[in-house]
Amino acid sequence: MNDNTRTGEIHVPVLARVEGEGALDIRVREGRIETLKLRIFEPPRLFEKLLEGRAVQDVIDGVARICGICPVAYQMSAVAALEAILGITPSPWVTRMRRVMYCGEWLQSHSLHIHLLAAPDFLGFDSAPAMARRYPDEVRRGLRLQGLGNAIMQTFGGRSVHPVGVCTGGFFRAPDASSMAALRARLEASRDESLALIDWVAGLPLPEDDQDFVSVSLRHPRDYPITAGRIVSDHGLDISVDDFEQHVREFQVPHSTALHAHLDGRPYLVGPLARLNNNLDRLPAELRDRLATSGIRFPSRNMFHSIIARAVEMHLALDEALQLTEAYDPAAEPHVQATPRAGTGVGCTEAPRGILWHRYTLDAQGLVESARIVPPTSQNQARMEEDLGAALTRFGLDRDDDALRLHGEMVIRNYDPCISCATHFLDFHADRE
Amino acid sequence: MPTVNEPRSSGAGGHAYLFGLGSPHGRDRLGWLAAERLGAELAGRGDLSVACLGQPSDLFLHPLAAGDRLLLLDAMRGKGPPGTVMAFSPGELPDGVGTLSSHGIGLAGTLALVEALGLCRAGIRVVGIEMAPAGAAPTLGEGTARRLRNEVQRWLEAPPHAPGPATAGASTARPPPE
Numbered sequence: 102m103n104d105n106t107r108t109g110e111i112h113v114p115v116l117a118r119v120e121g122e123g124a125l126d127i128r129v130r131e132g133r134i135e136t137l138k139l140r141i142f143e144p145p146r147l148f149e150k151l152l153e154g155r156a157v158q159d160v161i162d163g164v165a166r167i168c169g170i171c172p173v174a175y176q177m178s179a180v181a182a183l184e185a186i187l188g189i190t191p192s193p194w195v196t197r198m199r200r201v202m203y204c205g206e207w208l209q210s211h212s213l214h215i216h217l218l219a220a221p222d223f224l225g226f227d228s229a230p231a232m233a234r235r236y237p238d239e240v241r242r243g244l245r246l247q248g249l250g251n252a253i254m255q256t257f258g259g260r261s262v263h264p265v266g267v268c269t270g271g272f273f274r275a276p277d278a279s280s281m282a283a284l285r286a287r288l289e290a291s292r293d294e295s296l297a298l299i300d301w302v303a304g305l306p307l308p309e310d311d312q313d314f315v316s317v318s319l320r321h322p323r324d325y326p327i328t329a330g331r332i333v334s335d336h337g338l339d340i341s342v343d344d345f346e347q348h349v350r351e352f353q354v355p356h357s358t359a360l361h362a363h364l365d366g367r368p369y370l371v372g373p374l375a376r377l378n379n380n381l382d383r384l385p386a387e388l389r390d391r392l393a394t395s396g397i398r399f400p401s402r403n404m405f406h407s408i409i410a411r412a413v414e415m416h417l418a419l420d421e422a423l424q425l426t427e428a429y430d431p432a433a434e435p436h437v438q439a440t441p442r443a444g445t446g447v448g449c450t451e452a453p454r455g456i457l458w459h460r461y462t463l464d465a466q467g468l469v470e471s472a473r474i475v476p477p478t479s480q481n482q483a484r485m486e487e488d489l490g491a492a493l494t495r496f497g498l499d500r501d502d503d504a505l506r507l508h509g510e511m512v513i514r515n516y517d518p519c520i521s522c523a524t525h526f527l528d529f530h531a532d533r534e
Numbered sequence: 535m536p537t538v539n540e541p542r543s544s545g546a547g548g549h550a551y552l553f554g555l556g557s558p559h560g561r562d563r564l565g566w567l568a569a570e571r572l573g574a575e576l577a578g579r580g581d582l583s584v585a586c587l588g589q590p591s592d593l594f595l596h597p598l599a600a601g602d603r604l605l606l607l608d609a610m611r612g613k614g615p616p617g618t619v620m621a622f623s624p625g626e627l628p629d630g631v632g633t634l635s636s637h638g639i640g641l642a643g644t645l646a647l648v649e650a651l652g653l654c655r656a657g658i659r660v661v662g663i664e665m666a667p668a669g670a671a672p673t674l675g676e677g678t679a680r681r682l683r684n685e686v687q688r689w690l691e692a693p694p695h696a697p698g699p700a701t702a703g704a705s706t707a708r709p710p711p712e
Binding site: 213217228229230231233234237240243244245247248250252255259260261263 | 558588
């Protein structure tokens with residue numbers, strides 16, 4: 102069939118293995134994509150409005166409920182913003198342990214995505230259980246690493262799903278030395294597994310891809326960015342998190358209940374590939390060398406290299422958790438008391454899926470007057486649509502509907518989207534005229 | 535949380551794992567309450583490990599093997615009066631179990647992975663406990679505890695690979711009318 106004349110409609114009912122619920126509509130006219138809409142149709146969750154009038158601790162515990170995969174990210178961005186208002190500088194112990202807790206979330210989220218959501222695409226399986234029959238050792242390794250991440254979060258937050266241990270100035274309690282020793286033993290025992298995972302993922306048959314996009318992430322003066330830094334891009338952006346709203350414009354599109362975002366007028370990428378592209382020099386030398394031997398070059402313009410970036414970040418997270426808890430000594434005062442005061446503050450941290458930006462305004466009683474939350478999947482939506490248009494055109498619009506659907510699903514899954522953090526499938530429609 | 539190096543011993547039917555699913559608070563706590571109670575009552579058995587899991591996939595943190603048996607205790611809704619105990623094989627789980635959210639991997643997905651990995655072939659059983667109405671504190675009454683104990687004892691004493699409780703059809707034990 103001639104690409105220049107192909108018209109018609111494709112309907113694909115279900116896309117599995119993404120977080121949330123949405124749809125993809127494509128209309129093809131005379132061999133070209135006329136419209137492409139990544140539809141998000143879940144009702145708005147109105148979390149920002151729900152937070153108004155709430156006390157500071159309600160915010161920290163409440164925003165954890167936004168996402169079952171990255172509750173720590175929501176808590177950390179919120180607490181950073183609130184501490185900025187309250188004039189609290191966390192102690193070095195708290196800063197280190199918050200980073201450890203965040204490492205746990207990276208481990209569990211990335212491992213879930215690699216093994217249960219993304220890898221089946223690249224190996225030709227339609228589900229994780231189908232892949233597990235052929236790759237049982239790899240899947241079990243992934244589940245162990247995911248569980249290890251959960252265990253880290255549980256150590257600090259009491260539970261891995263919607264943890265409750267974080268407060269302004271620190272944690273409600275410090276993990277005791279024996280539980281930390283047990284956790285460290287497991288981390289140590291898993292180090293070789295996370296290294297082996299990098300090699301396995303780098304050896305997956307990933308599609309060739311070369312796209313022009315803007316990578317946006319945090320950048321820290323010393324560390325690989327997780328809990329703090331300036332917002333940078335590989336196109337010259339370098340701003341304080343306070344200036345985010347001067348450069349990022351969120352806007353409503355008719356086909357999505359989640360806002361889209363542009364950086365200085367164009368789509369941009371956040372997430373592990375963007376982080377690694379912008380922070381290769383912040384990796385430990387050993388890890389950078391390991392990545393170099395894989396033959397995959399970073400910075401990368403291949404969106405499918407996101408899965409490799411996730412594996413690299415998993416090992417980084419595991420190693421950081423080990424280093425930061427070396428000679429662990431429970432803090433006698435794991436948090437400091439906060440005195441309510443009015444003000445506005447922002448916080449931005451690197452959620453597994455990319456930068457997560459919060460702004461709060463408190464009144465003199467310390468109650469929320471207004472809140473704004475900009476999650477990474479919202480920021481990536483415009484980039485996903487841009488990517489889908491390019492990827493499906495390059496893939497060949499004359500391919501049959503199933504092939505187009507599968508490729509579209511793979512492109513979307515590659516972003517590990519958390520579509521409004523609630524349900525689990527995406528419908529796909531393509532009209533050909 | 536138990537580690538992958540936890541001690542274990544096995545009887546003829548392999549090692550048995552009894553996991554409560556849920557969370558520390560709210561009505562979803564019922565699975566944990568049941569596991570805690572049964573764990574205390576069965577503490578003397580060396581061929582049984584009991585734990586509370588925050589999410590089903592945490593069971594992979596335990597050293598499950600092909601010859602082992604798996605029993606999951608979870609709160610359920612809409613299957614009878616509060617305290618009703620109902621046992622299912624994995625294939626009998628009601629449609630939609632574990633599909634309310636894709637955050638992580640739910641019960642159905644976890645059991646599909648257990649099957650795909652060839653684990654716990656000596657039998658898998660899911661026991662649901664009907665929750666109290668919204669607003670009521672989660673409690674495990676004596677009658678419910680007795681029905682659970684009976685269910686678990688039958689499961690533990692069933693021969694491996696037999697069409698016993700591990701693979702048989704759903705069974706229900708309802709609380710007597712008040």
